[in-house]
Amino acid sequence: MENLTKQQIVLVTLLVSFITSIATGIVTVALMDQVPQGMTQTINRVVERTIEKVVQVPTQSAAVVTKETVVVKEDDLIVSSIEENTPSIVRFSMVGSDGQKTPAAFGIILSKDGLVLADSWQVFSDAHYTVELASGASFPVDRLISYEATQTVLFKIKLPEGSKISLQPVVLADSDKLKLGQTVVYIGGLETNSVGTGLISNLRTKTVTLDASSTEPQVPAPVTDITSNIRVGSADNGVLTNLSAEVIAFKLSGEAGPFLPSNKISSLLAGYMTAQASSTKAR
Template sequence: MDLEHLNKTQTVLLTLLVSFVTSIATGIVTVTLLDQAPPEITQTINRVVERTVEKITPEIGSQAAAAKEVTVVVKDEDLITDSIEKNKGTLVRILATPENLPEVSPDVVALGTVIDKEGHAAVPRSIFAEGMRYSAVLASGNEVSFKILNLSSTSSVALLEFAKIDSSQSALTFPKSASLKLGQTVIAISGLTRTAVAIGIVSGLEMGEGKDATSTVVSMIDTNINPRDALPGSPLLNIFGEAIGIRAVSLPETGTAYIPITIVLQEMRAVSAQAPKSN
């Protein structure tokens, strides 16, 4: 057939036929190439298609706004600063003065950390010595006396009850799981007269015997935090602001040991169980 002798109708039909055949051929080639293409390319194409459909659909349908999914990135730095802000009000400073030298200005020998809403605080028991008089300075700056609730206990933790506690004094929060991992980031809050912080990692876990002879529990936490940066009793936190330990009085003094918070809570439960029940 001579193309020059085709009328208009025949020319249009021929053009449509060629276009149809070309479209089918293009589709076959495209599908074949996509089947052979790496996953990264197909994922990119799928994203483009999804985004195109997402933009066109609101115009065709009702005026309802398209739902958008927003991903919020939380940095470790933000978590750490939030943890410090949340827990700096839990500290109390333990003062000591020789009983035979009452005119001597008291020294800060340790930190206590408030562990419940009643205002009880935990400190390493080994900070106390014979011949010394002790008091505490609350977060508000008020100096108060205290008594040791578990005086006869053999635990490494002493629990304090203050003569008066400020309503502004906050308490620690604790993790739901007691699991600790080597290398996890930890924060120690300390300071003789003002709040200071030190950041490090868990460098070692000392294991001890659990409630029965067949189980073991963490009996001491080691960190790489410089011991000069954390007073005895300084709380050790994870990046979510939960307490995982308090600084022990290490021997030698260059040690970096922390008493696990599980021991503190266990001692608090024992004291609560022995307390007389009110009618």
């Protein structure tokens, strides 16, 4: 070694390193052959899964989340509310002894099986009526029950047996959550849709006595009457909707032209359905 030049020493060092690495590889392969098969599979699976994660990470980190701001105009919401509620509106016609039909009242469909709400001041108890759907189809109706306190009456559309006609009921909002100044849409008309827009100008609520000692959260005072700045004839019927296409009130005829809140309509419908269910069980 003492007689070797610097270049020869470097070459000898590289040769020894090369031989050592080859020997290490041979020993490693020999040891791997002696390892049980199950351990080898486990190591392979770990490696495979690690590789999969390493490959996916760049993809995920490179993903770009874009946020798109959609501007919805009030006009679009008004039009949408009218379009969505039109299939739930019916027009009553009184059928005379000669078969002639006379436009009589405005109504709304409350259930898929054909329950319809109308103003009791606009329909006579001893007359025969048909209702015309938005599609133009006309069907007879049965008078079910009148509610003097709310000036309303329920009818049932008599669809032909086996009919595949699908009735679309209105969606009733929670009228106790209405706010003064809220934008509303009016849909009425004895024969065709007549619409208008405005605001809720007054909300009359029922007086609720608060119990100061109660720990329960106080519920909002129920709305008993709704007033809008939309000008509507005293004898006209129609509905008020919000911009979510939910019905918030039914316009009754009369000098004051009151709007019956949707929660009162919901209560009438629930009461009728409960009575029908009890009657069915009794049979």
